[in-house]
Amino acid sequence: MYYLQVSSSSSAAHGCFCQVTGSLDDCACDVETIDAFNNERLFPKLQKLLESDYFRFYKVNLNKPCPFWTDSGLCGQNNCAVIPCPPVSIFLTLMQQTHPLYEGSFIRCQCVEKRAFFRLVSGLHSSINIHLSARYLLDDNWFQKKWGHNVSEFQQRFDAQLTNGEGPKRLRNLYFLYLIELRALAKVLPLLQRPSFQLYTGQSTQDRQHKRVLLELLQVAKSFPLHFDETSLFAGNKEEAANLKEDFRLTFRNISRIMDCVGCFKCRLWGKLQTQGLGTALKILFSERQIEALPKSSSARLTFQLSRQEIVSLLNAFGRISTSIRELENFRSLLSKVR
Template sequence: MRRASGLPATMGLRGCPVLLLCLLALPGAAPDHRVPGSASHRCFCQVTGFLDDCTCDVETIDSFNNGQLFPKLRRLLERDYFRYYRVNLRKPCPFWHQESHCGLRDCAVRPCESGEVPPGLKFSEPSAARPACAGPGCHGRHGHAREGSGDGPGPGEGAGSTGTSSGESGAECEQAQRLGAVDGSLSAETQRAMLQWARHDDSSDSFCEADDETCPDAEYVDLLLNPERYTGYKGPDAWKIWNSIYEENCFKPQAIKRPLNPLGPGSADEGETFYRWLEGLCLEKRAFYKLISGLHASISVHLSARYLLHDTWAAPIWGPNVTEFQQRFDPVLTKGEGPRRLKNLYFIYLIELRAASKVLPYFERPGTSLFTGNATIDTETKDLLVEVLQAARAFPLHFDENSLFAGNKKEAAKLKEEFRLRFRNISRIMDCVGCIKCRLWGKLQTQGLGTALKILFSEKQIENLPESGPSYGFQLSRQETVAFLNAFGRIATSVYELERFRNILHDEL
């Protein structure tokens, strides 16, 4: 296992938050039986009122998300620009030897065939923006799509990932380098802008380690045909992922025991001790833990909402599993953890909502387009995106990101850098996930949350963007844009699904 100077075992110099729906086999889950008593009251009675470290309440978020934002966001994510995500699902785990991958049918992902990818997404990125591939398998940095274009995926469906061998990858990598020569027909201004975008990806504002999109191992995936849902991936392999995230990347000393950790020794007062320690942390470190816990909770909601209820090869039936939901969030079954997890879900919602409101000026610029090759559809997609971001900006009780990394500038800068490195490291842990579909959604949501943080801490650069021309101060690649909006969509979906579970539990009383 590699160890970076001054960082814990799974802390390289790269990573960011995360999680995957399938990893969620939470400890202490009860057998599959109905939980007696007022289940609706138990699961939700403590998830109400104002949130810690915020000026917003749960009820305001529910009303805003379910009635105003979520319907628009869901329509946006069905558009071609946002449904296709380019990702490398073959990168080796950088921290421990991966014995095997999940062989379950629902863990598989079928990438798009070449002919299924919309041409505008495949061929619109200028080759000058693409850095040369690095090493076997091309597991290096990715190039930026230019402003006003995209390099995204095409339609596909879930069934079994395919790809090239490492030998083929090397040959194709060399070809990619040759094809990456600067196009002499481009204007000098455009060439300078593209070089700036390529350098920008290695700048210090990145909270995630993104895949190199230019090499053969990176494939397009249709997110609508490979949805995040229950896969059956659980047990020690899944726990190991979460344990690495929580135990080695969340500022927690080894002496403090995390409640309900399936890989650690349990004790009667571990929850009380843990939360006493957590409350004693500075706001930034406390927020870090809440983001991870909130993303974890969101994935738990997805798993419970799209559970395999009846399995047949011909037509499996997916739907809400109330028992699964109770096992993960009922305070009795989770020793009080469930309501805390759900409140952290609302916390991460506020963080990503704030980022959506902050990035509006970037996408309102005339030069920023969402290119797929169909001018009419592209205009409609951008208009819908701006509408979603304007709705986010209209929310009355935003999280105040200025409360983070305040105080002594030197200490604040040091803490922010440690915060960023830990997030980057978590993104690397995603390559250790054995379930391929879980890996897909973990990488996307990790990158999406990392992009949200990048936006929040780039406020001045966004405010100073010129109305036209290259945006030297702030730039999002297509991959970042797709990841951010889809990650926010996952969190918004979780908030929406909570209302459905609340109604189901109420009806069952």
């Protein structure tokens, strides 16, 4: 197990956000509603929950060889290192960079499902780049390391003029990813509110308190007024829908495999966690009927379950997306001061 201490013109300064407003494609929601809901209602509760012991540890094997090429390409910088967890330790959530590439299975139709898949991968990449820009190594000397917001780095990745118009699209895909994972949190509530589900860490009082915080968070997620309608996905015949779902599953598996080729251990760790978190969100959305059919008896056999790894990755991955949305507010403020 590992732990992780998990210059421009004024016109360009506003270019990143001038097109990131209003409604989102394939959704009934708008950017402003998401900003207000996340930053004011959900983000504070989520950060409190992710500080609990249950969500601060994620088991992962970082020593698996790259299945696609032989050169390890390990990062030589100290900031890339990940320290193995002793029996009693913690990790703070910080993602710096990863490479959301994949090979192998491709989504097989020119349709809403294919568009959704690429928007999800793009949104994940945008989230990573926002974190990289928001916690940037600004100064490194013998006395201290200074981390902070790098506005120029952010503009290089998202400014419309500097990205040939692609930057605002990337940010809109971040909001799309947010809606997908938010919908999964709302959908999984019936499973996690069962008396038999426990956030077990061996500290019974704290475990009960943290489960209460978790359920409060999921209730907030459920209260969002303009959820993504997942019924628009895989709405064709059953055989085609089953094939597309299998394509999704295999493709995300390949994304996780290619993370074994990323040299930076921190990037590899967070890449695997966020990929599994998104995969878990899709698993929940694809299993709506099984969740709705959960037996009321706590002793009955469940037809749908999530492992601890899946739950931890789901909440931490959404935590990264939620933080990204919150950081956009900070960059808006910083960019407004650029002259």
